[in-house]
Amino acid sequence: MKRxxxxxxxFNNQLPREPRQVTATAFAPINVALCKYWxxxxxxxxxxxxxxxxxxxxxxGTTTTLLWAPEQTQDNIxxxxxxxxxxxxxxxxxxxxxxxxxxxxxxxxxxxxxxxIALAAGFASSSCGFAALxxxxxxxxxxxxxxxxxxxxxxxxxxxxxxxLWTGFVEWHRGTRDDGMDxxxxxxxxxxPALCIGLLSVCETEKPISSRKAMQHxxxxxxxxxxxxxxxxxxxxxxxxxxxxxxxxxxxxxxxxNALAMHATMLSSQPPIxxxxxxxxxxxxxxxxxxxxxxxxxxxxxxxxxLKLLFLKKDITAIQKFFPSVxxxxxxxxxx
Amino acid sequence: MKRxxxxxxxFNNQLPREPRQVTATAFAPINVALCKYWxxxxxxxxxxxxxxxxxxxxxxGTTTTLLWAPEQTQDNIxxxxxxxxxxxxxxxxxxxxxxxxxxxxxxxxxxxxxxxIALAAGFASSSCGFAALxxxxxxxxxxxxxxxxxxxxxxxxxxxxxxxLWTGFVEWHRGTRDDGMDxxxxxxxxxxPALCIGLLSVCETEKPISSRKAMQHxxxxxxxxxxxxxxxxxxxxxxxxxxxxxxxxxxxxxxxxNALAMHATMLSSQPPIxxxxxxxxxxxxxxxxxxxxxxxxxxxxxxxxxLKLLFLKKDITAIQKFFPSVxxxxxxxxxx
Numbered sequence: 296m297k298r299x300x301x302x303x304x305x306f307n308n309q310l311p312r313e314p315r316q317v318t319a320t321a322f323a324p325i326n327v328a329l330c331k332y333w334x335x336x337x338x339x340x341x342x343x344x345x346x347x348x349x350x351x352x353x354x355x356g357t358t359t360t361l362l363w364a365p366e367q368t369q370d371n372i373x374x375x376x377x378x379x380x381x382x383x384x385x386x387x388x389x390x391x392x393x394x395x396x397x398x399x400x401x402x403x404x405x406x407x408x409x410x411x412i413a414l415a416a417g418f419a420s421s422s423c424g425f426a427a428l429x430x431x432x433x434x435x436x437x438x439x440x441x442x443x444x445x446x447x448x449x450x451x452x453x454x455x456x457x458x459x460l461w462t463g464f465v466e467w468h469r470g471t472r473d474d475g476m477d478x479x480x481x482x483x484x485x486x487x488p489a490l491c492i493g494l495l496s497v498c499e500t501e502k503p504i505s506s507r508k509a510m511q512h513x514x515x516x517x518x519x520x521x522x523x524x525x526x527x528x529x530x531x532x533x534x535x536x537x538x539x540x541x542x543x544x545x546x547x548x549x550x551x552x553n554a555l556a557m558h559a560t561m562l563s564s565q566p567p568i569x570x571x572x573x574x575x576x577x578x579x580x581x582x583x584x585x586x587x588x589x590x591x592x593x594x595x596x597x598x599x600x601x602l603k604l605l606f607l608k609k610d611i612t613a614i615q616k617f618f619p620s621v622x623x624x625x626x627x628x629x630x631x
Numbered sequence: 632m633k634r635x636x637x638x639x640x641x642f643n644n645q646l647p648r649e650p651r652q653v654t655a656t657a658f659a660p661i662n663v664a665l666c667k668y669w670x671x672x673x674x675x676x677x678x679x680x681x682x683x684x685x686x687x688x689x690x691x692g693t694t695t696t697l698l699w700a701p702e703q704t705q706d707n708i709x710x711x712x713x714x715x716x717x718x719x720x721x722x723x724x725x726x727x728x729x730x731x732x733x734x735x736x737x738x739x740x741x742x743x744x745x746x747x748i749a750l751a752a753g754f755a756s757s758s759c760g761f762a763a764l765x766x767x768x769x770x771x772x773x774x775x776x777x778x779x780x781x782x783x784x785x786x787x788x789x790x791x792x793x794x795x796l797w798t799g800f801v802e803w804h805r806g807t808r809d810d811g812m813d814x815x816x817x818x819x820x821x822x823x824p825a826l827c828i829g830l831l832s833v834c835e836t837e838k839p840i841s842s843r844k845a846m847q848h849x850x851x852x853x854x855x856x857x858x859x860x861x862x863x864x865x866x867x868x869x870x871x872x873x874x875x876x877x878x879x880x881x882x883x884x885x886x887x888x889n890a891l892a893m894h895a896t897m898l899s900s901q902p903p904i905x906x907x908x909x910x911x912x913x914x915x916x917x918x919x920x921x922x923x924x925x926x927x928x929x930x931x932x933x934x935x936x937x938l939k940l941l942f943l944k945k946d947i948t949a950i951q952k953f954f955p956s957v958x959x960x961x962x963x964x965x966x967x
Contacts (some may be wrong), residue, residue, distance in 0.1 A: 518862055519855055519895060526854055555903050559855060559895035567891050573909035573916070
């Protein structure tokens with residue numbers, strides 16, 4: 296019921312009615328966390344234990360087109376050209392999110408979702424998905440919600456979606472309120488055109504355990520989880536400092552450390568959670584070898600086997616040579 | 632200088648003189664830690680931060696034959712049939728250990744060392760090495776030292792060598808004294824003939840970073856290290872309970888968790904230490920898949936990429952089928 300109260304607060308007790316238009320579209324980018332979000336203090340409201348910080352990849356993400364469908368008796372979800380089974384967990388997640396805005400179930404939508412990254416493979420697909428859906432709803436219903444309120448709405452779909460409403464560096468402030476009204480993201484006024492990200496795909500099959508479950512299991516069973524919040528608190532300050540000073544070595548080092556600390560905490564869950572595949576370890580070892588040889592290359596890894604490489608524009612040719620399959624993505628329109 | 636005082640205490644101020652015989656031989660087994668030793672509170676004396684518990688593999692280890700060599704001007708070390716370079720770190724480690732007993736350098740030895748496991752690959756080679764050397768010295772000089780004193784001597788060569796003086800389950804008590812006289816191992820009066828160990832070799836090349844250095848680096852830089860001692864304290868109690876109750880599932884689970892917690896702590900060092908190779912991860916994933924399918928199989932991993940499998944005698948055929956390269960070793964003369 297806390298969700299219902301939060302929605303009431305966002306809409307000043309005036310829940311959305313019929314839209315003024317029949318269709319609306321929105322795009323939201325994936326975001327790569329440099330300081331991770333891992334663990335909730337409230338499961339219903341997706342309130343995080345810690346703040347977190349990410350960088351958006353504006354060319355990768357989700358475009359969602361909503362169509363008002365008064366004649367339908369249920370939502371109709373088309374994902375990358377394919378109509379999805381209404382009983383699938385994918386569709387259930389979306390309809391449950393839409394239910395937040397229609398407590399009496401008086402309307403339905405057709406949602407056409409196009410995503411140019413692999414689903415549920417640690418590429419932040421649910422983040423950009425719920426961010427795009429929130430933006431598209433805002434457009435369809437002409438809510439004109441302030442961005443921070445959209446960030447709160449997106450958060451209800453998937454925690455890290457709170458960060459996918461902006462480009463550039465974005466910080467999700469954990470907040471302290473029980474109602475979740477102060478737990479939303481905001482962009483950092485920082486530009487870093489030389490910074491590049493490479494998506495290194497190791498395996499694009501769906502992960503065996505969702506982030507949501509993995510995170511909860513870690514919080515419940517890892518003897519190391521109690522020490523994660525203080526690590527994040529320290530890393531966040533240092534990462535913002537590195538961004539402010541444009542100190543790439545420091546940023547890369549901190550992002551890599553933060554990711555490894557998260558995976559270390561998961562490895563200590565009971566039973567353990569391990570998102571490393573053997574190819575993940577091979578790639579990590581390659582990165583370390585290259586860095587030892589002088590290439591300024593770092594990685595981060597989310598709840599999946601794939602890696603995100605961090606490097607500077609000047610090293611694009613070298614990165615392409617050593618990782619021919621890497622997809623280099625622009626971050627500040629500075630990369631490719 | 633603390634080492635010198637410790638030696639004086641062990642020998643009641645009467646350091647060994649000339650031996651009564653010209654040659655002596657001793658064997659010491661490798662030991663597989665079920666509750667790991669990781670981190671020293673005193674580097675000079677190899678005093679551990681925590682207690683630890685291992686099981687010996689009596690068919691694997693080191694046989695060392697010492698020959699009194701009064702005509703020589705330096706020690707002469709023959710390892711697996713090959714005369715070693717006196718300047719190598721291998722020989723230096725042995726001569727420095729021998730120096731503990733000859734402050735005036737008045738005598739030299741020829742040591743013929745035969746080891747039936749890979750060197751410095753996480754198979755506890757230095758443990759059995761220093762344990763066998765301590766035992767052989769005790770025989771050569773007819774010291775007749777009590778076993779706990781030999782455990783202390785072996786510890787000065789390599790911490791976990793303190794545990795390699797017995798077969799069966801062995802606990803190394805951390806001790807509390809500054810002089811190290813209470814930090815030694817002792818055997819547990821427990822027999823478990825159904826318990827088996829499989830050595831699963833992933834890579835037998837020498838590890839890139841020694842246990843000694845890796846441990847120190849973890850203590851100095853891992854934000855998770857402060858939480859390791861309390862984990863060990865809890866695991867040790869539970870592991871002894873599992874042994875006492877012959878509860879194999881519990882023992883396997885605890886040993887695996889303890890190893891993963893150690894590797895998690897290392898992964899959080901700065902820069903990170905990662906003993907996983909891609910083949911290590913592949914083997915770990917295989918173990919987890921088989922366990923999920925009902926095979927009671929667990930692993931532990933030390934400071935190297937290789938794994939030690941833990942299982943019961945009844946599953947030997949299955950283990951051999953799924954891991955054709957595994958070397959199954961007897962633990963309580965009950966395995967093969």
